[in-house]
Every structure is written in structure tokens, then in C-alpha cells.
Amino acid sequence: MSTTVAAIEVSSLRKRFARTLALDGLNLSVDQGQVTGFLGPNGSGKSTTIRILLGLLRADGGNARLLGGDPWHDAVALHRRIAYVPGDVSLWPNLTGGQAIDIIARLHGGADKVKREELLERFQLDPTKKARSYSKGNRQKVALVSALATNAELLILDEPTSGLDPLMEEVFTECIQEIKAQGRSVLLSSHIFTEVEKLCDTITIIRDGRTVEAGRLNELRHLQRSVVAVSLDRDASVLVGTPGVNDLVVDGKHATFTVSEAELGAVLAALSAYSPHSLVSKPPSLEAIFLRHYSDPLQRPVSTRTAGI
């Protein structure tokens, strides 16, 4: 397959609503066969981006390509090749869940009948109930079943598990792993770090309508400090002032601190002088990467974020 065409390619995307600037030069790319996590605080522009990709909103500037096509002009043709799960699913109240699944799936090129039944079973959804009586979680299951039952090349999922219980989240994770194994692409907007860590090859973190972090998860980890916990043979306050040791917390002979990848060797050498009894090093979690962007009041450019302090 000539997979030179990216599933999603967005650059310098801009969108202004009446008073607010929703997107201000956003970049996002999903390669064919990849699962990309799309993260950002509430109101940062994730859903706006997705709705531009679906041709529901029109971008004011920048470039957006979906499966090589224009998301606005080629909307109808492109939508046969994708599937979409909105964050807040609203259905036709007087139709049943099963009817809604068939209608939605039909609009995306049709459902695989066997897969549909299997998914209903796995998500434990009763398709004979009227949508009016469904809870938020069940409405979400309707959208998920219809999306997963299609053979879409690209799935666009906007916080698809926000109403699901942990067991159903697990089922969802399995389903996405199967889709990944089939070489299909997924854009997954989510707030659930463990889900993103488990499923995504790459992530894009946005804030205030701008991309602040993007890349492979492994690479992003390199840019973060690891958390190290040690027990020494003496009072751990000796570590104060050691070059490369940050955020030090001392509790008798125990200490925890963070250290960047570049300085790990030097720090380990310094530690060996205090003959440590135990040493546990944890790689930076996605949560740590993510929370920094959530809480950081400044919009610092990507390149300078590790240099300071």
C-alpha cells in the first residue's frame, strides 16, 4: 500500500467564533495505521478541530486534509470512509438503539452484521430500548457500536469513554487494539491518561487552540525527568545541592527527586558514594507531561520548556 497520504494532516489551523479565538495555528497529524492521542484541557479546541475535520465547521485559515481530501468540499465522499463518535451523543429519542446503530452505520458505508451483533454482546447494550430511556453511557455505546461495526479507514473519537464504566472502558481498549492491528487509523481525544498510554503511538497536546507538544510517546518521555526514590546509608539530606537532582524531598534516609535523562549518569555516580540500599526509578508518566501543560499559566514555546530551573 502506498501510505504516503496521512490519515489526518492539519497545519496552522485557525478558527474564530464571534468573540473567541478557538484555534490559533493548530497542527495535528495522524499517519495511516496509527493511533494518535489528542489531548488538551476543556475548551482548548479539541472538539472544534474535530468538527472542522468533519466538515461541520469551516476553518478560517490554515490547512486541513482528511484521507487526502478536503474535509469541507469532499465531506460526503470522505464520510463513507470514516466513523465518528461524538463526546455527547444525542440520538433520535423515539427510535430504538438498534435502529440508530443501523442508521448511523449506513451513513458511514454500512455495518458488518456479524460484528454488530458481537459488539452489542461485548458492550452489553439492549438494542430494543428507545433512545429516550438510555443513559449517557448507553447513548455512547450506540455511537461506539455503530462506529466499530463499520470498516472505516479512520475513526475519529471525541472522548468516547467519558460515560462508560471501567469494564466497558476495557472492552473499548480491546476494540481499538484490534482496529490498530488491522492497520486502521484512529484519532482519539481523551482525558484518560491510562487509556492514551495503552493505545496511542503518538500524542498531540493542545492548549488555547495551539499545539504545545506533539510526537511519539517514547520520545516525549525522554524530554521529561524520571522520578527516583532511594534509601541511603546516612541522612539523605547530603543530596542537597547535588547537580542534576531536582524537586528533592528528604525523609530521614529516604529521598525522592527528579532527574533528567541527560544527567542521570552523573547523579547515579554521585549516589554510589552513599551506598544506596535501594533505588527505584520511574519513567515520566503521560500524566506528568500532560498536567504540566494543563497547569502551566505561561504559553512557553516547546523548545525552552526543559531548559530552565
Add this chain to the structure above:
Amino acid sequence: MSASPAAGDTASIPATNGVLTGFGLCVRLLLRRNWLRLLIWAVLLPLMIPVVYSSQQAAFPTQTARDSYSQVANTPAVAAMTGLPYSSGSLGGILVIKIWMTLAISLAFASIFLLTRNGRADEEAGRTELLRAQALGRYAYSLANYAVVGSLSVVTGLLIALFSLGEKLPTAGSFVMGGSVAGVGLVFVGIGALCGQLSSTSRGANSLGVGFLAVFYVIRAVADVRADGSRSSGLSWLSPIGWAQNMRAFGDNNWWPFLALLAFTVISCAVALRVETHRDLGMGLLAERPGPARASAFLTTHVGLVLRLQRTPLAAWIVGAVVAGLFFGGVATAMAGLLDPSTPWAKAFVGDSQNMLNSVLGIFGLFNALLAAAFAVQILTTARSQEAGGPLELELAGSVSRLRWFGGHVLVAAAGSAAMLLLGGWLTGASSGGVISGLTTAGASFAYWPAVLLMMGVFTFLYGFAPRHSVSIAWAIYGAFLILALFGRLFSLSEDAIRATPFGAVPRMPAEKFSLTPMLALTVVALVLGALGIWRFSTRDIESE
């Protein structure tokens, strides 16, 4: 001291073993939640008495006029719609013909909807759970609901009696008038209470209640049509509305059917309370039926989906057009009778009988058109509600273009309104008893289709350019056009100004001659507005709420 923590708010525990604890509190809560609705119903309905009375007094100023009216008042259409006329030679009797059924049915609707709003709807939304978790007697809330909604009937009935007395109508009749209307309201408090126990959804409870109302209305309509002279057939006793009619305000002035109405109310409320305390919270006696697990091939087509979603309103509007058409036809006959040149009143009222009949038929054509236009606008406005908070996003994220999506709504609105115009128009003629042919009236009514299309064009234009306000503006424009067409001449507006509005532009056939120009003009304007609106909708952002 051990009881002190619980004694705080429940100082006045009644002797009924606590099943009514908190009744007063519930009444206050219900009054606070519903006072505006209660006030509007309780003021609006009795106010119709002086309004209708003065118009009838103007229409039939002398006893001679009333006597000639009484000879023609009893037509099948009048008997079926508003009840059997029995004392049509008196102003009180005419008042009953003109307004009694409207008051009774309105109060019945109010009772059903208010009772469900506070009862089943609250239970469905989980608010009842919140209340039941408090120190509240088992019967307190529901009984308070029955009492508050029931008191609306009592107050409305009393005000109707007082307003009637204010018009110097006979005392006994005035009170029977108020009592019979209140009795119907009370019966539907009982029916509403039962429906709230049967269904587990507020929609279901309301539909069941309205269903009962329809059945009881039809039973009494049949009874009134099959009357023997001025006595309804015995069938009338199978409907509580019939019981209330048999109180015969300003006629026999019977009070004993009122006792039956009261007994019906008390028994059904008691049964409802008993069922409520013996079932689980949130459940109804009728289980919600499961629906199909798969969509039919028709439903997955675009027009199929629009038709399925609009099935109920579509059916309701078509039935409305049929009822209106039959009614117009029946009244046209009565008009023809009225215009018998031998009655002096008819001579005094209109000079040329043929013209008068045709103008009446022309007005009926306009009524049909106003109904069809309201239907068409209503169908189109669902496009906006689906955009604002509905599943439009899911559909457009699929492979359907905006033109196709909106086009489905346009198709249903255009075809449905055409059917309503043709059907309502044809029935007007067909049920007129040979006064005029159905084909003529169907044509006259269908001539308004371009005006309906224009209203659709107006909404489509608004939907494209001002989606958030499109629904309210479209209805305001419809209302303005309606008033101009119906009452423009009363406001002494110039003929040209009225002709410039869509419903005024169409010639009122058969009174006026057919003319092609206004129809072409309406159609062109409709198409231009519609095309602009659809173009804008296809290029604008989807604006959800």
C-alpha cells in the same frame, strides 16, 4: 428527649398514621412551581365567557334573531363538535353552544398536563426520589398534586359562574354552567392520576390521558349526532363529558350528574393512590414496550428517516385537516340554511345569499391554508431543533450532504401541506351536503399552496442566515401574516396592503376569480428565499447549542 431530632419540622403530624405528613408543604411547593400556569388557565378560560357572550349578543340582538337561529342551530356538525343544542333560542343556550365544549376540553387538557407535569414527569426525572427520601407521608405528595390541580377546576368553575352572573344570565344556569365545566376538569384529574400510574414515562401518561379524552369526546359526539330531538342518545352516559353535558346549563339545570362526576374523580384518585403505594418507584403498570432491534431498509433512507421522525405530527396534522374540512362543510350547510330568504334575519344580515355562501367558503379555504402553512413551518423547524441539540451532527458526519438532509424536510413539508390542502378542501365541499362540489373547494384550497411554499421559503431563508432565531422569527412572521389576512380589513388596512401579504394575495375562491399572477409571484419569491437559505446553510457553520 429521644424524639427531639425528628420533631423539628414535623410538629403537626396528623392522626392518619403519618401518610399525609408534609401535605401542606407539598401543596406550597406545587403552588410555587405551577402558580403561573394555574393563574393563566384560571383567568383565560373564564374570560372567554364575557368575550363570547358580548359577541353573541351583538350577533343575535333580538329574540326574533335568536328564534330564527334556533331553527338552524342543530346541524350534525355543531352537534358533533360542540354538543347538542337544546336551548338555542336563549342567550344562555347560545353561550353553551359557542363556548361550553371549548371550556370543558381546555380544562381537561390542563388537568391532564398539569397532573403529569408534577406527577409522572417528576418521577421520571428523579425529583420524586428526592422528595420521598424526606420525612414525607406516603400519600402526601400525590394527594397534594390532585388537590392543587383539582382546585384549578373548582376556581375556574366558580369564576365561570360569576362571570355569567355578571352578564345578568339566570343564576341557576350560571352555576350549572360553571359546575359542569369544573366537573369535566375534575374527572380528568382522576383520569390523569390513573394514567400517571399506568405509564412509566410522562409522554406516555400524557398520550394516554389525551387518548381517553379523545375516546370520551367521540362517544359523546356520536351520542349527540344520534339525538332524538333535543335529547342525546343513551350512549351519552358512557362518557363523563356526556354526564356534564346532561347537566344542561340554562336548560334543565340538573345537578345530579355532577355527583357522578365527583364520584368518578374521587374513586379514580383513590385507585391511583393505592396503585402508587403498591408499586416500585419509577415503574408503571404498563411496561415500556421494546422496539425493533434493527432499522428497516426504508428507515435507513434519508426521506424514510424524516418521515419516521415526523410520523406522529404528520398524522395529527392530517387528522386536523380532515376534522376541519368536515366541520367547514357541515357549517357551510348551516350557512346555506341561515340564508333562506324567508327568514327576515337572513335578509337583514346579507343581501345576496349566493355571495355570502361563497365568501364563507372562501374564508374556509383560507383557514385550510393557515393550517397547512403552520404544519409546513413546524416540520421545517425540526431541522433547527435537530441542529441545536439533536443528532444532526451524527448525520452530517455521515455521507449525507446538507442539501439532501434539508431537502428531506422540505419534501415532507411540501408534500404534506399539499395533501392537507387538497384533503381539507375536498372534504369541505364533500360534506357540505351538495351546496358545492368537493373538486371546487379542493381547487380553491390548493390555490394557497404557493402561499404555504412562501412561508417555507421564509423559514429556510432564516434558517440559513439566522439559525438561532429562525424558529421564533418564522412563527412571528406567520402570526403577522395570519392576522393581516384574517383581520386586515377590520383594521381598515388598504386592499393593496392586504394583497401584498401571502395569504391575502391568493384570491379567495369561489368568491373571487382565479388569477395566476399572484401565485406565480408567490412561487418565485418562495423559490428565491429558499435557494438563498439553502445556499447559506450549505456554507455556514453548524451551530449547536
